[in-house]
Amino acid sequence: MSDCAFCTREEQPAALFETAGLYVMPDKFPMTPGHVLIICRAHLPCFAAAPETLLEELEEAAGRVRRFLREAYGGAILAWENGVAGQTVFHAHLHLLPGAPPGVPPALEDAELVPIDGWEPVRRRFQRHGCYRYLAFGDDRRLLAGHSPAMARMRTFWEQQFPARWSEEQGEWVRATTPEDVCELGRRWAQWAHTRGGADL
16 A cells, blocks of 8 residues: 555665565664564554464564564563554554563453463454454463553553653653664664574574
């Protein structure tokens, strides 16, 4: 689509790597240094609308990114998708951020964050309700209603964990990262990929 930033890629950071159905790049406005996006080539509203083959590709690409982030930035990895709920670009993309806790923090652990074992429950929720939020702390995957009261606690967690704060006045995140953080991610990826001789690409 000509007006979609993720379709045209205009003024977006260079891709770290690409696959048949996906491309992976630094977030242009990162929540924290090391913030990576996995974006589908097709203009889908969210990954719950993707075919099974693309979700398998997504899992493989996310595995590569997690290995890189653990080695280049340290800490556990948080994966997050706003499934047609709170998106700023309405095109399927998965966020991966380093430096998260290894499991769901106790302050977030309640019935609203439903444990899941893969993408099928996410697809079912999207088919029934049209929106959702997906998150994973390491291998601990959770599904959240698209417009859940738990989002207030999620925002508090993000503010405590990452260098960003939620602005009620602006209705968006105010980030403390800079364009240099985006460039640094690209440099770390190039070095990491080079040391592996392309084996992980």
